[in-house]
Amino acid sequence: MRLHDWFNLAVLGLLNAENAFYLATGRGFGVFYTSAMVYFLLDTLFVGVFPQSVKSPVVILAHHLCTGLYMLIPYHYPRYHWCMAHCMLVEVNTWLLIARRTLGGRAVEVGFYASWVLLRNLYYPYLIWAFFEEWRRETALCGSAWNPILVTPLMQALLTGLNYHWTMQLVSKLVWPRQQQPQAGQAGATGGRRRAGDGGAEGAAPGDAGGARKGGGSPLAAGGKRRPGGLFAAAAELAGDNSAYARHL
Numbered sequence: 518m519r520l521h522d523w524f525n526l527a528v529l530g531l532l533n534a535e536n537a538f539y540l541a542t543g544r545g546f547g548v549f550y551t552s553a554m555v556y557f558l559l560d561t562l563f564v565g566v567f568p569q570s571v572k573s574p575v576v577i578l579a580h581h582l583c584t585g586l587y588m589l590i591p592y593h594y595p596r597y598h599w600c601m602a603h604c605m606l607v608e609v610n611t612w613l614l615i616a617r618r619t620l621g622g623r624a625v626e627v628g629f630y631a632s633w634v635l636l637r638n639l640y641y642p643y644l645i646w647a648f649f650e651e652w653r654r655e656t657a658l659c660g661s662a663w664n665p666i667l668v669t670p671l672m673q674a675l676l677t678g679l680n681y682h683w684t685m686q687l688v689s690k691l692v693w694p695r696q697q698q699p700q701a702g703q704a705g706a707t708g709g710r711r712r713a714g715d716g717g718a719e720g721a722a723p724g725d726a727g728g729a730r731k732g733g734g735s736p737l738a739a740g741g742k743r744r745p746g747g748l749f750a751a752a753a754e755l756a757g758d759n760s761a762y763a764r765h766l
Contacts, residue, residue, distance in 0.1 A: 521563065521570040522619045528556050529612045536605050539598075546598045553605065554588060557581045587672055590665055597651065600669060603644060607636050637680040645673045 535549040561581045568574035591601040613629040648669040655666040 519619075521567070522615050524563070525560075525615050526612065526619060528552075528560075529608050529615070532556060532605065533609055533612060536602055536608075540602055546602070550588070550592065550598075550601070553601075554585065557585055557588075583672075587668070590669065594665070597666070597669075600644075600648060600651070603640075603647075604673075606640070610636050633684075637677075638684060641673065641677040641680055645670050645677060648673050 532549070532552055535545060535552055539545050539549050561578060564571055564574050564577050564581075571577055588601060591597045610629065610632040613625055613632055616625045617629045648666075652662075652664070652666040652670055655664050656662045
């Protein structure tokens with residue numbers, strides 16, 4: 518996974534720079550498009566050969582296939598180059614996600630959460646409307662609603678819904694943290710039921726390391742270290758558990 522992370526940091530950094538140059542100048546789309554397509558092809562091969570390098574290889578492979586097909590629209594319709602460029606802005610958040618896991622740092626963490634909300638929760642829903650308007654214009658030009666641009670608002674709605682699904686997972690970790698612990702506690706218990714004399718573990722709250730809670734009600738991680746709390750901890754846990762999910766655009 519480490520090699521895959523460094524590969525993505527390097528290539529996504531280049532893609533984000535090329536995208537920024539195109540959005541700022543209106544030039545260089547051909548280079549940006551080719552780089553993006555080559556990246557998705559190489560990453561598809563890498564994940565196919567080394568599926569253990571990511572947590573959800575099937576999700577990433579399906580995503581890359583859909584993205585490659587989606588990218589055929591700006592290839593055949595140059596007036597929609599901007600659509601791809603604006604969709605690919607989400608790769609800034611993906612880069613920050615991987616950088617948070619690989620490099621760390623408070624600035625990277627804050628940037629990750631801020632870009633998540635701005636790009637995935639706010640800008641992507643706006644693009645549904647923007648692409649719908651482009652479809653209406655294309656319909657007026659060609660005289661039929663059944664044109665290739667119809668795919669764009671539908672795909673954007675699907676991707677936006679996926680973003681909100683992941684966001685709700687994050688929020689649920691904050692609002693109902695105790696309800697998500699029993700399975701972890703049960704998985705940690707070995708040999709069926711605990712005996713009453715095993716260190717007072719019987720009756721311990723689920724989700725504690727070894728099934729035992731120390732110090733009354735304070736959740737402790739293995740080794741006696743206190744688990745971090747708050748939004749950053751929950752979001753970091755979600756992002757780590759679903760590293761493939763943010764690679765959807």
